[in-house]
Amino acid sequence: MKNPKKRFSRLYDKYVEKIYRFVLLKVESQEVAEDLTSQVFTKAWDKFRIPDNPNRNKIKNPTAYIYQIARAEIANHHRQKSKFQLISTELGQIVDSQPNLEEKQQIQAEIKDLRSSLTKLNDDYQNVIIWRYLDDFSYKKIAEIMEKPEGTIRVMVHRALKELKEKMSI
């Protein structure tokens, strides 16, 4: 049996940035995003490390698994807070390669506008856009996460982009 610490470590290193970004695009602050992301991986680690856990080796699709936990944590968070989704205007750290301050400010403004429009889409549309264009997942991988046929995902992505354009009024 593979070392659970190493397995978890690989999972963490591979997905922590993606999960953090996925969560931050849906919650009200960087602090909440950090908390929820931490909870996601804590739950994943709990599953990996308990020696007698019969489900330990049944995680066939780590990607689907980790995003499943993330979605549940976000949904749980919104349920506990308020029915109004307050999406933060702060974006936490933005690592960019633009040395020019004016360009940097412009990019940040564009990112905020885009993010605001993205959050107006329904949850599924937001997710497929994030997975397809931010995480670079294939349609097949997204289909596995959402447990839908690949063809359905392709249509969803197409419709999500269309709706996003409408929300951005362009």
Added chain:
Amino acid sequence: MQNHQLIRKIKELRQIKPTEEWVFLTKERILKRRAHPETVSFSSVFSFLFQPIRKPIFAIAPLVVLAAVLGGFFVYNIVEQGSGNQETNIIASLERLEKNLSQITADLNGLKTAKDPNQALVMTEIVKATAKQGEEIVSLIKSTTKFKPNHVLASLNGVGEAYKELEEEVNNTQVEMIKDYIEYLKQTSLTDEDQKRLEKVEEYYNEGKYIDAMILIQKIEIN
């Protein structure tokens, strides 16, 4: 706007990332987590305090965490109970915080002479976080309790200052430990890759980027 232009814009969101420090510390904290920690649902200010550490190599963490937990418990009681009991509870909390402070200071001194400098560095971050929590508990007590006689307020301020000074001492200790560890590593045989890492660590150290130095130094393996 064409789809490909929109997609290019969407990809700009990739610039959103967590800090390296947070990524590193979160992983360390999760991996050190015990099977079923006994937690109490206090506010998030206290959430960090409930992370028992499995390997008390320095015999530090269990005592520190326990003291901090109890401190948090007292604060919880202060907030919940009426002002009649508040002074008693504030004083009890202060005593716990002062005891905690002494324990953390003693542990920090122990870290300076620890055998495993790598682990000791990681532990200083935990000690620093505990010191910060101590400050936050003091602030919370000050902000949530209405009745505060002068002598109690003076004590609260004193304890708060002491935690701030402790945090600064931890920072200074970390810098010293990083410097010593760099010198130690220079005397050991390293792989070419680790040698380059060490050079980068020294660069970070000289630039005052101690967190970056600490993160990178963890990746160096001693043969």
